[in-house]
Amino acid sequence: MVMHVRAEAPGDERGALLAFLDEQRGGIRRAVLGLTEEQARSTPSASELSLGGLVKHVAEVEQGWIARAKGEPPAVERNESNWHECFRLTGEETVASQLEYWEKVAAETEAFIRSAPSLDVTFPLPNAPWFPPDERVSLRWLLLHLIRETARHAGHADIIRESLDGRTAFELVALARNGAPGPA
Template sequence: MAQISTEVPGDERGTLLSFVEAQRTAIRESLLGLSEEQAASRPSASELSLSGVLKHVAEVELAWLRMAQQRPNERHRTQETRDEMFRLVGSESVPAVLAFWDEVRQETEAFIAAVPSLDDTFPLPPAPWFPKDGKVSMRWMLLHLVEEFARHAGHADIVRESLDGTKAMG
């Protein structure tokens, strides 16, 4: 649930950002107290691990931010590296991915604060799941991040409960 904060403006931007942050928090909290090994485990029927969910959502947020900024994505995934989006590789660690995601969060919030209007649009890349020559607004992007993060916060809840019985809501 989105927390009401006196630090975030109660306007539309602040409200949307607070809902995005509430879902980020749910995912981050699913990893509290776990070892790297536990975070990488897959104790449920799902192929997802908590560290894989974390990396995925951080990279998804960066991808949407770069599309909105109309800048190249320095972590763009190819067909060959797509599976790496869902697992930590090499020297990656949960703290490192959390730090990366925090940098992305700060950049997203600064970008949204600076756009003249949430009605401003940006083009979607060519993809079978996007309409030809499609565009979306900044508002749409923020709502999409809420949807994306909420879906994966639910995944994280199930994986964490399967791992050690910890429940997000008590």
């Protein structure tokens, strides 16, 4: 499963931002290469994070932000009662199903961003204690936020993967280039 976003031309801001976002997605996708479902669900570090949970989280967060920018509710509403489910696979969820979902979310993100009249278009931030009340942000802000969020979790994914089997990001890039299998 490969998601790729390309800049339309050198200097194309939308394409460049989408490419940076996809580069960070790639770090997380590569972190699950060749793992079993059990390995992807395991929590080998001091935190409760798993690679499968990270895939779920970043897909859900990206979908939620794009929905908000469109003036729609997120597909999954999170609050204190279900926040703990955001970072772990539950029920019938698998790494493969979450990667497939994330691929759809990434395509929706690209289509939405490319169809916007300008990256200066704004939308309201959600009503949350960590955001200023009645604040609006631009689509440019949204893309930068998604890059930051995804990059942060790509770093977590690097640590978790290395804790699982010692493989580093450099080794995983080489595996991905050689057509390594996705999650088992």
